Amino acid sequence: MASVLELTDNFFRHESGKVVALLVKSLGPEHLQLAEDVVQEALGKALKTWPFTGVPENPSAWITLTAKNLALDALRRDQIFRRKQIQMFGAVHHWSGKVEEVELDNFGEEVEDALLRFMFVCCHPEIPENTRHVLALKSLCGFSVREISHALLSNEGTIGKRLTRAKERLAEGDISTTLPVGEELNIRLDGVLKTLYLLFNEGYKASTGENLIREELCTEAIRLTSMLARLSVGNRPRVHALLSLMLLNNARLGTRVDHEGNVLLLKDQDRSQWDRNLIALGLFHLTRSAAGDELDTFHLQAAIAAVHCTSPDYEATNWNAILGLYDHMLAIDPSPIVALNRAVVVAQLQGAEAGITAVEEIRGRDQLDSYYLLHAVLADFESQLGRHSEAARLTEKAISLTDSESEKVFLTRRREEFQAQI
């Protein structure tokens, strides 16, 4: 018997997601709360026995069967069991063996199928967009409300309310775990990808090392997207593109801050510390994303990340290629934020004056007035043109518009640099 100290990191958390998904597949999404409760209870039983007995030979099956039995007990106590006895019997019948009889290979496939179905439930059109990734984090990834609110920089009350409403919606019973087909699959898959992208971005945008749980969001998004890309339902160019952009950006995650936790710009990052394995994997999926004639913003974002990741140093960056990719992206997604990023590239190629012009030409520019990066970018341009007091003023404005502590520290340092040059 192995000691519990030998269990892999995140074992319980990942098991929790798996078993909830298996139970939801058998019992229906209307029993999500029950599924979560019995999984928590099963993990509690492991907590109280494994330190004495050691880890069972197949800990995964142990937790699954314990939770399943608890669920059946609960349903038997409930009248629902009588009503649904016939359907339920069919669904859980094949689990009723002993732990040793659960074959690991088949079990693995069954788990993946259940996780996939559950992913589509969490991202169902009937679940509000601002709740889908929260539901995925809670039920699919096994985070607690406290951990989620911490990771999303929100509060427990807000997160808890969203989850309660989502579960109430699922309890109505008309959302099924059946995977959509044809055009509906295409549409629903977009919802899933959008959620995974949001999950990744939430983790990426402000993780500073002091908040490790945010980095876990990136890892979770990659884990789920990898699984999706492996399965026939998700083996599509745009899924590979999304996975590629996650991997390529994640390769740089650890180098985005210095030893004191200060934000480092791309040009100041230590490229020797970028994760070569993740870059290679990211490029592999970028290649796979090129199959067929699908092209969306995931492809372009991945391609931009690839240009950066394969450039030996900042000076050698192929800005022309990046500008072309941004032009493409603007054609697909004419958002002012994309245009702002494009303006930075224009400045790299043609100087700060051209950058300022590009910002002025952004369609819907006024939407960016409260976006701190607009002012930070303009400040950079102004300082390059020697107008340091204007740069300091714009940086001050940017500081007042961001909530991120690490961004505030970074911008304050910039402002002091500008002021010193006045």
Place this chain on the structure above:
Amino acid sequence: MAVSEYLLLMRSSHWGDDLSPAELQNAMGQFTAWLEDLTSRQVLRSGQPLADDGFVVSSRKQGAMMDGPFVETKEAVGGYLIFRANSIDQAIEEARKCPAIQHGLVIEVRPIIDFCPMMEETGMLFANPEA
């Protein structure tokens, strides 16, 4: 100083219920490390978790048995440990270091009464585990 044995009753089988899966795994690791350390120092002689079900046998209601589970009550015993220690203070000190306490576990430390020398002389060693 004479070495004695102590029974530690682990009360509140609901400890750890409000932890997230990651925190549960972490707590399980800490609890295991605590047990392993006690074993290596030969303080922990034995110990087992208890199943949730069971029966209470008593004379009340004409000998009717009350059946479990008893885990719903806060005081329910979820397991036991046997310590060997120099004094109850030492046993308490070891119990205090149990990492599960901060997650709601309550430990009751009870000295196990030593053999009565008089009984020993009469040869009635019916309960000596080391005989």
